[in-house]
Amino acid sequence: MNIVKVNASTSYEVKIGAGLLSSLGAEVAAVAKAQIAAIVSDSNVWPLYGETVAKSLGNSGFSVVSYVFPAGESSKNGSTYLSVMNFLAQNHITRSDCLIALGGGVVGDLTGFAAATYLRGIAFIQVPTTLLAAVDSSVGGKTAIDLECGKNLVGAFYQPKLVLCDTDTLNTLPDDTFRDGCAEVIKYGILYDARLFAHLQEKGLAFDREAVITRCVELKRDVVAEDEFDTGSRMKLNLGHTIGHGVEAGSHYTVSHGKAVAIGMAIVSRAAEKEGICDECTKNSIVEILKQFGLPTDTEFSAKLLYSAALSDKKRTGGTVNLIVPETIGRCVIRPTPVETLKTFIQEGL
Numbered sequence: 001m002n003i004v005k006v007n008a009s010t011s012y013e014v015k016i017g018a019g020l021l022s023s024l025g026a027e028v029a030a031v032a033k034a035q036i037a038a039i040v041s042d043s044n045v046w047p048l049y050g051e052t053v054a055k056s057l058g059n060s061g062f063s064v065v066s067y068v069f070p071a072g073e074s075s076k077n078g079s080t081y082l083s084v085m086n087f088l089a090q091n092h093i094t095r096s097d098c099l100i101a102l103g104g105g106v107v108g109d110l111t112g113f114a115a116a117t118y119l120r121g122i123a124f125i126q127v128p129t130t131l132l133a134a135v136d137s138s139v140g141g142k143t144a145i146d147l148e149c150g151k152n153l154v155g156a157f158y159q160p161k162l163v164l165c166d167t168d169t170l171n172t173l174p175d176d177t178f179r180d181g182c183a184e185v186i187k188y189g190i191l192y193d194a195r196l197f198a199h200l201q202e203k204g205l206a207f208d209r210e211a212v213i214t215r216c217v218e219l220k221r222d223v224v225a226e227d228e229f230d231t232g233s234r235m236k237l238n239l240g241h242t243i244g245h246g247v248e249a250g251s252h253y254t255v256s257h258g259k260a261v262a263i264g265m266a267i268v269s270r271a272a273e274k275e276g277i278c279d280e281c282t283k284n285s286i287v288e289i290l291k292q293f294g295l296p297t298d299t300e301f302s303a304k305l306l307y308s309a310a311l312s313d314k315k316r317t318g319g320t321v322n323l324i325v326p327e328t329i330g331r332c333v334i335r336p337t338p339v340e341t342l343k344t345f346i347q348e349g350l
Contacts, residue, residue, distance in 0.1 A: 025060030104130035105137035112143030116158035131181025135216035150312040180258025194330035240264030246309030266297035267349030303347040
C-alpha cells in the first residue's frame with residue numbers, strides 16, 4: 001500500500017493498494033468519530049461492492065444506511081442532490097456522522113457537495129472505484145453538480161477526511177471505462193511529468209497501476225497544496241476540459257468525460273502547434289498516445305458549438321477564457337484567450 005498525504009485546509013491521507021475495501025471500517029473509524037455511516041453509491045457500483053463496504057463499516061461499530069441512484073452523469077443534478085439531502089435528514093444524520101462516497105467521479109462529486117452543504121458540512125470519505133476518480137476527482141476537494149447550462153457550475157471546495165483507493169476495484173471496470181481514466185492519467189504526464197508520459201508510451205494499457213495512480217495523486221497533491229481554491233496554477237488541471245466539456249454537452253453526455261477530455265487535449269495540441277506554442281513533435285506525441293490508449297482525438301461538433309459551450313466554462317473571467325496549452329511534454333502554460341479569438345483557436349485544432 002502507498003500513502004500520499006495531502007496538506008490543504010484539511011489534511012488527509014490517500015491510501016492506494018489492493019484489497020483495501022475490507023479494512024474501510026477501521027480506516028473510517030480512525031478519522032471520523034461517527035455513529036452512522038451513510039453510503040452514497042450508484043446502480044453500477046453498489047451491486048459489486050456495497051455489501052463488502054457495509055459489512056466492513058458495521059464490523060467497526062457503525063450503523064449503516066445507504067442511498068443508491070441511477071448511474072451516469074445525467075444523475076449529477078439538483079434533483080438527485082435534493083433526494084440525497086432528504087435521505088440524510090430522514091435518517092437523522094447529524095454533524096457528527098459521516099458520508100461515504102462509493103463509486104466514480106459522479107458519485108464522489110455529488111456526495112462531496114452533499115457533505116459540504118448538509119447541516120453546513122459533515123465529514124465524508126472518498127472511496128473511488130474508477131481510474132478517473134482515483135487519479136483525479138477524489139483528491140483535492142472539488143465537489144459539484146451540473147446545471148443544464150454546463151458541468152460543475154454549482155459546487156464547493158470541501159476536502160474529504162480520507163481517500164481509500166482499492167486498486168482491485170479497477171478489475172471490474174469495463175475496458176471503455178478504464179480507458180476513460182487513462183485520459184486523465186495521460187493528462188498528468190503532459191502537464192508535469194515526462195517520465196510518467198514515457199512510461200505510459202512504453203507500457204500502454206499494461207502500465208503499473210498502483211505506481212501510476214500514486215504518482216498522479218502526488219502530482220495533484222502538490223498542485224492542491226499550492227493553489228487549493230483554483231485561482232492560479234491549479235487551473236492547469238483543466239487541460240482539455242474547457243473544450244471537452246463542450247463535447248460532453250453537445251453530445252448530451254453520451255460522450256464520456258474521459259473521451260471528451262482526450263478530444264479536448266488533441267484539439268488544443270493541434271491549435272498550439274499551428275500557433276507556434278509547441279512543436280510538431282510534441283503535438284504528434286500527444287495525439288499518438290491518445291490513439292494508443294484507444295481514445296478519440298476528433299469530434300464531429302463544430303467550432304461554433306464548442307465555442308458556445310466554452311463561454312459557460314468556470315475558468316472564464318469576463319471576456320477571457322483561460323486555456324491550458326502544452327509547450328512540451330511535461331510543461332504547459334495558462335493562456336488567457338479573449339473570447340473573440342477563442343473560436344478561431346478551436347477551429348485551428350479541429
